Amino acid sequence: MEMKKIACGVLFAAASMTAVMAAEEAGAPAPGPSSSAAAALPALGSLVGASLVKRKKKEEEILFQENGSLLLEELIASSGGIYNPIRTFSSHQILQATNHFDWNYVISEDRFVWYKGLIENRRVLIKKFQDCSLFDADNFYRDIAVSSLMSSHKNALKLLGCCLEFPHPVLVCEYPENGALNCVRRAREGATRPFPWKVRLKIAKEIAEAVTYLHTQFPRTIIHRDLKLANIFLDENWTAKLSSFSLSIPIPEGETGVNDMACRTSSYIEPDYLNTGFVTENVDIYSLGIIMLILLTGKSEYTSEVAVYLPVLPVYVGKLLDRGLLTKVIDPSMLESVSDDGIPEHLRLQMEAFIELAFRCVKFKQGEKVLHMIDVARELKKIEKTYLTPQTVLVRLETDPSLSSEELL
Numbered sequence: 001m002e003m004k005k006i007a008c009g010v011l012f013a014a015a016s017m018t019a020v021m022a023a024e025e026a027g028a029p030a031p032g033p034s035s036s037a038a039a040a041l042p043a044l045g046s047l048v049g050a051s052l053v054k055r056k057k058k059e060e061e062i063l064f065q066e067n068g069s070l071l072l073e074e075l076i077a078s079s080g081g082i083y084n085p086i087r088t089f090s091s092h093q094i095l096q097a098t099n100h101f102d103w104n105y106v107i108s109e110d111r112f113v114w115y116k117g118l119i120e121n122r123r124v125l126i127k128k129f130q131d132c133s134l135f136d137a138d139n140f141y142r143d144i145a146v147s148s149l150m151s152s153h154k155n156a157l158k159l160l161g162c163c164l165e166f167p168h169p170v171l172v173c174e175y176p177e178n179g180a181l182n183c184v185r186r187a188r189e190g191a192t193r194p195f196p197w198k199v200r201l202k203i204a205k206e207i208a209e210a211v212t213y214l215h216t217q218f219p220r221t222i223i224h225r226d227l228k229l230a231n232i233f234l235d236e237n238w239t240a241k242l243s244s245f246s247l248s249i250p251i252p253e254g255e256t257g258v259n260d261m262a263c264r265t266s267s268y269i270e271p272d273y274l275n276t277g278f279v280t281e282n283v284d285i286y287s288l289g290i291i292m293l294i295l296l297t298g299k300s301e302y303t304s305e306v307a308v309y310l311p312v313l314p315v316y317v318g319k320l321l322d323r324g325l326l327t328k329v330i331d332p333s334m335l336e337s338v339s340d341d342g343i344p345e346h347l348r349l350q351m352e353a354f355i356e357l358a359f360r361c362v363k364f365k366q367g368e369k370v371l372h373m374i375d376v377a378r379e380l381k382k383i384e385k386t387y388l389t390p391q392t393v394l395v396r397l398e399t400d401p402s403l404s405s406e407e408l409l
């Protein structure tokens, strides 16, 4: 059997792949992609042993094998054994798609470099790790494993597959036409379409929904831990797509958090976590709160005109609001479409409710009860749906039966 055939052969998860190889080795027909983790695991032993020796040991094949088994372990750990097959791409396909990682193909850059590429006539986004100092091997595979688990959610950037033939894995994702949120401003210079309030509100809501899914839909609560503009993408319809799960971390059952080194990957990490290294749900809630304020004010670490230290954003916004200066708070580009009468009443109410919620997320104002991500997602959905007049708001907030938790997921 030829190794390359499998590497390009597209269909199987690392788990299934090793099972396929072991099976073919033994002269049995290959099992389908549905072969379970349990069935695939024994194959791992033979993978490192006899079956490998017979093959020509091209470096990429070795990388593929060893990293594949690491990926398999991470997948099983993250999903509790239930995961989808992950397609694999060859290094040749990746190099061809990105013109050997040509900088002209880069659409966004952070600790990863994101390239646009074309594979089998489909536009894809290819992610290569750049600054690897922060990461253990676990982090690379967790990114693939959790991206794969999240791919069924409409607000997660869909993982199409990965390539394990490089020293660090390369991810292949669906292509988001409107790029990364941190690049929108740059990309939009000279653009004719404004980035309206409605879209900003929708992005906040969609990210809250994606993170709610991450927090609630797996055997253990998974904390993203790296929510920031660079990890949010926008498709052609301005639908938000959450990505980059390399720092995500599961919370042990029955615990409220988990100790881990504080990763200072953006300037808006929850202060408690920075001080103690204890990761809780609040880490994501806090980051989302700051993202909401960035969406509203247009001030981010990527804003050129003012260097804003983001953790002071709530204070900044709070001070202006106390003086009744909402128009000074919001991104000036949103004001272009506003008449001299100021911000229309229903938009003002919407923005104020939005700010109130953001303040609760960052604990700038304490709410009456503990806030979970699902509450944030629900509130954002309400804010988006209601706001006609103050009276209708109150009535609808209390009685709207459509706002059930099922609907959020």
Ligand SMILES: *[C@@H]1O[C@H](CO)[C@@H](O)[C@H](O)[C@H]1NC(C)=O
Pocket: 062, 063, 066, 067, 070, 137, 140, 166, 167, 168, 169
């Ligand atoms: C992939 O496998 C190679 C060979 O064992 C190893 O050197 C490399 O560090 C692995 N990559 C990661 C991210 O673990």
Ligand SMILES: *[C@@H]1O[C@H](CO)[C@@H](O)[C@H](O)[C@H]1NC(C)=O
Pocket: 235, 236, 237
């Ligand atoms: C965007 O919306 C259009 C019209 O509803 C739809 O046909 C298209 O598939 C959407 N694009 C994506 C990427 O979902």
